[in-house]
Amino acid sequence: xxxxxxxxxEYSGTELAPDLPAAGRIPALDGIRVIAAFAVLLTHVGGxxxxxxxxxxxxxxxxxxxxxxxxxxxxxxxLLYRPWARADLAGRRRPGVRAYxxxxxxxxxxxxxxxxxxxMLTLNRPETGSVSAWAQYLLLVQNYNLHPWWxxxxxxxxxxxxxLVVEVSFYLVLPLLAAALTRWACRGTASTDRRGRxxxxxxxxxxxxxxAVMVLVFYPSLQLWxxxxxxxxxxxxxxxxxxxxxxxWARAEQAADGPAARLCRTIASSAPACWLxxxxxxxxxxxxxxxxxxxxIPTLWEMEVKxxxxxxxxxxxxxxxxxxxxxxxxxxxxxxNRALSYLGQISYGVFLWQYLVIDAYFAxxxxxxxxxxxxxxWPAFAGILTVVVIATVAVAAASYFVIExxxxxxxxxxxxLARPRGRARQSAGQR
Numbered sequence: 001x002x003x004x005x006x007x008x009x010e011y012s013g014t015e016l017a018p019d020l021p022a023a024g025r026i027p028a029l030d031g032i033r034v035i036a037a038f039a040v041l042l043t044h045v046g047g048x049x050x051x052x053x054x055x056x057x058x059x060x061x062x063x064x065x066x067x068x069x070x071x072x073x074x075x076x077x078x079l080l081y082r083p084w085a086r087a088d089l090a091g092r093r094r095p096g097v098r099a100y101x102x103x104x105x106x107x108x109x110x111x112x113x114x115x116x117x118x119x120m121l122t123l124n125r126p127e128t129g130s131v132s133a134w135a136q137y138l139l140l141v142q143n144y145n146l147h148p149w150w151x152x153x154x155x156x157x158x159x160x161x162x163x164l165v166v167e168v169s170f171y172l173v174l175p176l177l178a179a180a181l182t183r184w185a186c187r188g189t190a191s192t193d194r195r196g197r198x199x200x201x202x203x204x205x206x207x208x209x210x211x212a213v214m215v216l217v218f219y220p221s222l223q224l225w226x227x228x229x230x231x232x233x234x235x236x237x238x239x240x241x242x243x244x245x246x247x248x249w250a251r252a253e254q255a256a257d258g259p260a261a262r263l264c265r266t267i268a269s270s271a272p273a274c275w276l277x278x279x280x281x282x283x284x285x286x287x288x289x290x291x292x293x294x295x296x297i298p299t300l301w302e303m304e305v306k307x308x309x310x311x312x313x314x315x316x317x318x319x320x321x322x323x324x325x326x327x328x329x330x331x332x333x334x335x336x337n338r339a340l341s342y343l344g345q346i347s348y349g350v351f352l353w354q355y356l357v358i359d360a361y362f363a364x365x366x367x368x369x370x371x372x373x374x375x376x377x378w379p380a381f382a383g384i385l386t387v388v389v390i391a392t393v394a395v396a397a398a399s400y401f402v403i404e405x406x407x408x409x410x411x412x413x414x415x416x417l418a419r420p421r422g423r424a425r426q427s428a429g430q431r
Contacts, residue, residue: 028321029075030344031335035317036068036075037347038389041354044160045388048358050370051381053294058378060286063293067282067310069163070236074314076167077240078247078322084178085241085248088185088199089192097175103411104171107348110407111399112164113138115352119157123359127155140165143228152295157356162228164351169230170237177206196249196260200242207238207311211304218300227303235307239315243322250323264323271320271331278316285309349396349404357392 043065046052052063087094116137120128127133127149136142137158143165153159185198213231217223226232249260267274284290290306291298298306324332343350361367361384368374376384 026079026322027336027341027344028324028332029318029335030347031337031340032071032317032321033075033344033347034340036071037343037350039065039068039071040160041065041350041389041392042385044354045358045381045385047294048362048369048371049376049381049384050374051376051378053370054375055293057286060293064282064286064290067285067313070233070310070314071317072163073167073170073233073236074240074243074311074318076170077237078243078318079240080171080174081178081241082244082248084174084182085199085244086251088182089195089245089248089252094178094182099411100175101171104168106407106411107404108164108168108171111349111352111403112140112161114399114403115161115356116158119155119356123156123356124150137161140168143225146225157359160351160355166228166230166233170234173230192249192252193259196245196252199245199249203238203242203245207235207242210235210238210307214300214303214307217303222297224297233307235311236314239311240318243315243319247322265325267319268323268325274316274320278313281309281312281316285313343393346393346396346400349399350392353395353399354388354392357388357395361388361391 043052043062046059046062046065052059083092083095086092116134120134120137124133130149133149133155136145137155140161142148142154142158143162148154150156154162181199181202184202185195189195189198210232213234214227217227217232230237246260246264250258250264253259253261285306289302290309291302321331321335362369370376
């Protein structure tokens with residue numbers, strides 16, 4: 001979900017460290033972003049069709065498609081915190097907060113507001129006369145409504161946007177978190193290694209705080225709304241921030257064989273092993289130890305386990321790609337190919353429009369969903385998923401060209417923004 005601009009590297013670094021410019025998108029991460037986007041889409045189609053409630057091994061896999069959310073959050077932590085990590089470890093200028101907020105707003109809000117307006121006017125008509133109903137969604141504060149007017153996880157067509165509320169919350173607090181980490185890491189020391197260790201220690205404490213905060217979801221009374229807030233999910237963003245520190249630490253080291261550079265190099269060369277670890281963790285997550293499938297309420301222990309497993313999965317998927325060297329590798333060519341680059345660049349639209357497309361499918365074909373008593377088999381699910389994927393990609397592409405690119409030009413005046421046609425082109429932003 002992270003959104004950045006690509007630009008030239010500010011200093012050279014070594015081949016042992018990843019080539020992640022302070023203001024840049026990494027084409028190879030597009031492949032990871034696409035996996036996350038379509039994993040979420042898979043589980044969102046699995047819900048209304050009922051296939052994720054059958055208790056079969058395949059239904060557990062479908063229900064755990066929400067693993068795409070922590071992957072997005074790790075990417076956000078990595079890409080958005082990286083300029084601050086670079087400033088602390090390499091003595092670079094810290095990013096301007098005003099420009100940072102302006103870019104985030106222009107990247108997130110125009111397309112999101114379009115989705116909200118369409119969803120409210122077409123699928124939530126009884127609430128169109130309510131100022132509070134509009135305000136909650138337009139201002140991205142719906143997660144904090146303790147007595148919502150919608151059923152289930154959100155208003156029709158907008159259920160997935162709970163995660164965008166968390167994402168925007170992270171955007172808002174990141175400059176404060178970065179300032180606190182800078183004060184802690186840089187006070188009284190000019191040593192790059194010492195600063196790197198202090199940053200990692202501070203970020204580790206930040207990530208571990210989520211597991212303590214989870215207790216408040218269940219005690220002294222059950223408060224499920226609190227499970228969908230930044231304090232409870234901070235561990236996923238913190239994991240990405242730690243990756244940003246490691247990458248910048250490796251670049252700032254005086255010796256090419258320093259500890260951070262060696263670690264980045266080892267992880268980058270161990271992608272198959274890392275992904276095997278991610279697969280093993282996902283298999284464990286697809287069991288009751290990580291909570292019930294579907295919409296069941298987990299216990300505190302199950303929530304803790306699922307959060308930890310999802311953190312491991314996201315880090316194991318992202319880190320080997322993020323730490324690839326500057327030179328092209330087989331992995332970067334694979335994950336940054338033309339098709340994945342295109343899908344990665346429109347992935348924000350895939351996230352935004354998917355529930356509107358799903359609801360439109362059931363409305364246009366007068367189909368009943370599982371909540372109306374209809375349970376679909378796997379062949380029917382595959383057909384519905386295919387139609388939804390094609391339609392969602394088409395709508396997301398239109399959103400990118402009609403809404404997102406024009407908005408990006410407002411914070412890149414005079415700059416020609418790339419259209420998503422492959423990794424050779426550059427783009428102004430990425431979710």
